[in-house]
Amino acid sequence: MNPPPAPETPPAPQGDAPPFRMRLDSLGAERTVITVPFRRGPLLWMVVLSWPLTPVAFAAAIYLRVIGIESQLPMIVLGPLPMVAVFSTVLLVLKVGLSYDLRQRQLSGLNGPIKWRFGDRIEYSIYRGRLELIRANGKRRGLTQNSWALDQDSWTEFVNVYLSHQNEWKRADDNAAAPAAPPNRAGSLIEVGIRWRFFTWILVAGLVYAGLNYLFWLDTTENYSPYGPMAIIAVGCFLFGTVPLVLRPVLTYEDGRVSVKTFGRAREFPSKGYERLEYSVYWGCLFEVRADGKRRRVVRGWARDQESWKVFVDRFMEDRSSE
Known part of the structure; x- marks a missing residue:
């Protein structure tokens, strides 16, 4: 008995071509690899603005210390700039965020071909707008999420193709659970709440950061400012978790x-x-x-x-x- 096809991507479809139109390459032939590149315009602007401002942030912080002003405001405001500069530069160098080989049915991300374990499968979730790795026990892990940094035309083309293959895969193998069935009774009320556990954990994380910030301030009142980056993280987590739970x-x-x-x-x-x-x-x-x-x-x-x-x-x- 032959082993089943590799579980990471759907098998090649049989019969007619899928009911969508593929974009053609420069020679007019139908492409065999779909690539989802990053948007170079916004990333270039981020690089141009963040790299010159990075030394300005450090220079302002040093100058304020020299003249006797112990303020962390420049670092709080401009501190993320080095990370933004590095992040945008890396994405510009990588160029492509996701690729899909139509012949081999192989998905590749930033780190190369996406790996899996036996019994896993990769599906596109229309409910979250992302590509997910589903373990044999049903646990899901996000692989690639649609975002502002991705070229939207290429992402739309990829989703259309992959969903077509995914549906054929489910019909052929009958090995994937059916999507959640809507209520049978027409007109029945559907209520959708928030992920209260997720937001509760965010709130708890904010309280933990606030507690640690307070303890550090008690131990080192002379050299530690309670209004530094840890306080910013604590306030951000607290608000991000509290607002949905209250509303x-x-x-x-x-x-x-x-x-x-x-x-x-x-x-x-x-x-x-x-x-x-x-x-x-x-x-x-x-x-x-x-x-x-x-x-x-x-x-x-x-x-x-x-x-x-x-x-x-x-x-x-x-x-x-x-x-």
Whole structure:
């Protein structure tokens, strides 16, 4: 008995070509490798601005110490610049964030071909707008997430091709779990809360950083400022975790209507000036769209309870396809 195909990518499709159009290469031939490059424009601006400002930050901090002003404000404001400069430079040098070989069905990221273990599989999640590695025990790990740094036309092309192959893979092998089924009763209410455990852990991390910052300040009051980078991290984590837990926005979907309830007050979408709602499988987000095509993000999938979010996305896309 022959061994099953490698689990990391779908097997090659049989029969007709997939129902989408591939972009052609410079010679007019259909490409065999899809590449998702980084956006050079924004990255070049980041390089041009961050590298010259990096020595300015250090010079300002040294100058203030020389004249007797113990202030960490320049380092707090300009301190991230070296990391931004290095990060943007590395992405410019690498050029490509993701590639997909259509003949070998091989995915490659920043570190080369994506590796796996027997029993694993790689799937694109329309609920999170990202490529995921799924372990045999069902645990998921994000591999590549759509972001501002990626070329959106190339990302859209990759997602269309990979989803087509992924669907054929599921039909051929019948080895992947079906997506979350929407409620059977038409018009039933769907409520989607937040990932409260995730935000609780962020809040706890902020409290831990605040406690450590206070202890360091007690031990070294003369040489340690309580308003340094650790305080910034503590405040950021505290706010990032506290705001969703306090507001607890709940998305509701019933009879084709979407609303977000906060503190008992519900806001319906699309809001004034927007004519329809769209779900983007490329971003994993719900958008409201103007008549001229401009979009505004309404809900992000990563911040929502994943089980109920999947139910909502399946029902929303099913309702829209039947209209």
